[in-house]
Amino acid sequence: MRILITNTALAGRGGSELYVRDLALGFLERGHTPLVYSPILGEVAQEIRAATIPVVDYLDKIALPPDVIHGQHHLETLTALLHFPRVPAVSFCHGWTPWEENPPRFPRILRYVAVDLTCRDRLLFEHGIPDEQIQLLLNFVDLERFRPRTPLPARPQRALVFNNHAAEGTHLPAIRDACARLGLALDVMGAATKTANAQPEKELERYDLVFAVGRSALEALAVGTAVVLCSPAGVGPLVTVQDLDRLRALNCGIRALRMPLTPEVLTHQISRYEAQDAMEVSRRIRATVSRDAVVDELLELYQAVRGEYDASEKAGADAEEKAVASYLRWVAPVVKDAAHARYERTRFAIRNTNLQQTAAHRETEV
Template sequence: MTPETRPLRILMTNNTLSLRAGSELYLRDLAISFMKRGHFPVAYSRTLGAVANELRAATIPVIDDLNEMAIAPDIIHGQHHLETMTAATHFPHVPVVYTCHGWVPWPELPPAFPNIMRYVAVDDLCRERLLTTHGIEPEQITTLYNFVDLKRFHRVRELPEKPGSALVFSNTRPEIPQAIRQACDRLGIDKVDIVGQASGNAVAHPEMILADYDIVFAKARSAIEAMASGCAVVVADKERLAGMVTPENLATFQGLNFGIRTLQQQAFTSDNVERELKLYNAAAAGRVTQAIRSSADMEAVADAWIGLYRNAIDRWRELGPAITDEARFAAISEYLAGALSPRIKAADQNIRDRKNAEAELARVSREAEKVPELEKKLRNERAEHEKELAAARSKSNQIKSSKLKFILGRLKL
């Protein structure tokens, strides 16, 4: 067996392996695909849960302590900043491929470290984040667009000419937005459902239900899964709206992972939702489904990943021996000072600010509790003053009356 064909032991990191969300499922699906190809994936996270259980059920080891791994992996597939750096420093002689899944969150911040050989962006916006991170060269970056497991999502809907059902497919929405309800009502779309974590209606197997709906409101991975299932998709987030995916905008939307940059386009109002729903076209949606099932097949992406791993291992064989322990410790020092320390200090300051704000709120609340008592005291004092004033007026009137009587008496004399 040659180095180009031998199975790889792949340590895969993620910030959690609990909720069924984007990067968790990305890792799960790739790990299972690698296992079926004869490789040896191992999943690592400090927070375990449902996805960890699914991996174990698929015979893939899951650990929350790197000391449990007695043998060094051949390659580290890094997802999320802290978990990647934990693995990279624990196994300093193992090459790393880091995956950037997002533009905004700090856990997606790309680290620069000597044994990180390659970087992967899941869309064009993540590539921009990598290109604007100090220490990352363009030739180190590869873009692999998000994928769908076509073996799981094999049910493909035949859409009617006029839509009659819609699904809000989101982990962040607690209920169906009024804008969607109103727009669907006006267009005669009677069946509108919601699934996801926030609504309390999470589904472990979306492939079993997506093909039951004509239109799906979703973003990112969820949108890709819905398109692969034959649904017409309106890309939407909790408070933002991109629009109906069409053959004309598919390439642009896919390049941005049907995500945050696409969601800058229009306000989430019932009129805008209705306008996008009116773009529904069964034939056009069918062409989108065909294109996604052709371009976003997980197996092709898994092939690309294995190629990247082998490339990173070859590159490490060339560069690794020249990296001294002094250089590694210097890189760790720079990482602590430049990347980690400012975040920890900022978080600590935020905690202090929050505590100060809570203390001030408690003080104001205590003062507010005194208001009724102060009002009562003021009312009593006012009543007392009014009594004293009335008594003074009465006495003054008596004196005036006495003086008047005295004067009248003298006048009679």
């Protein structure tokens, strides 16, 4: 089966980029033909192509149509649907807030996948996607890469902030303060501090406690570290056996971050650390987050969508054209606002340059 996967970018090491990489590798290992499309290519695209998986930034480079489109991010998903006019699609929602995660509406999108309950609510209650078209498929971890660490110490000694947005202007100072109060050595791994790592699995085993959310939190839990949920959006609990099922269904994400971002809150969560509980959390996580299980479910879903599309009465060109018209009407204000912002920035830059030149000229005259 030829599976075309789309994504808004394949440059930085973000969650959706790495999701694409890991799925594409899983499909290839099963004997399928994954193809990856993104208009912005970079480090992650190079990793995917190094595994002999085709990666393109223009769809006309693909000579044979895919059998199904795995659509991540609405602009790229709709681009693929229009380029391949007789191919069904599955649309994915990976987040509650990103604009790119808005679900596109189109006759050939037959299913929508939410990676947690929060995303499911976004599809169901903010965008009117019918419940029967939504499938909940929780996030995964490549367990071959993220292997268990040695047993945790009775008291944590080394901590890590594992987040691309961690910086002095976000949640890093509060975490640093909390760790200093408890005598914990702290490191940071993420894009904002220019410390992103292509092999985080080799780093995580060095730490007893990790501050993370989402995919990063799941990877740390799979390795066996204790995890406090934390991001610029707020603080969540230390992940324990008692809360694990609830937090897993939320992808250890934004809905779990209900506490204010203060050193006092973080200190309290760190103080809940229990090595045995953390190791039991890791054991349970490893039993439920396998990438291979998700690959199996997705391949089954793709086959079902192909069969449903082949057996159904096809939507006419009019229906697809009206869907595109509705999409353009929806996206137009965003494009216009961006264009206006660029115009204002240019105008400000010109005015600033003129003022500087005038000031310099007057100083020369004096």
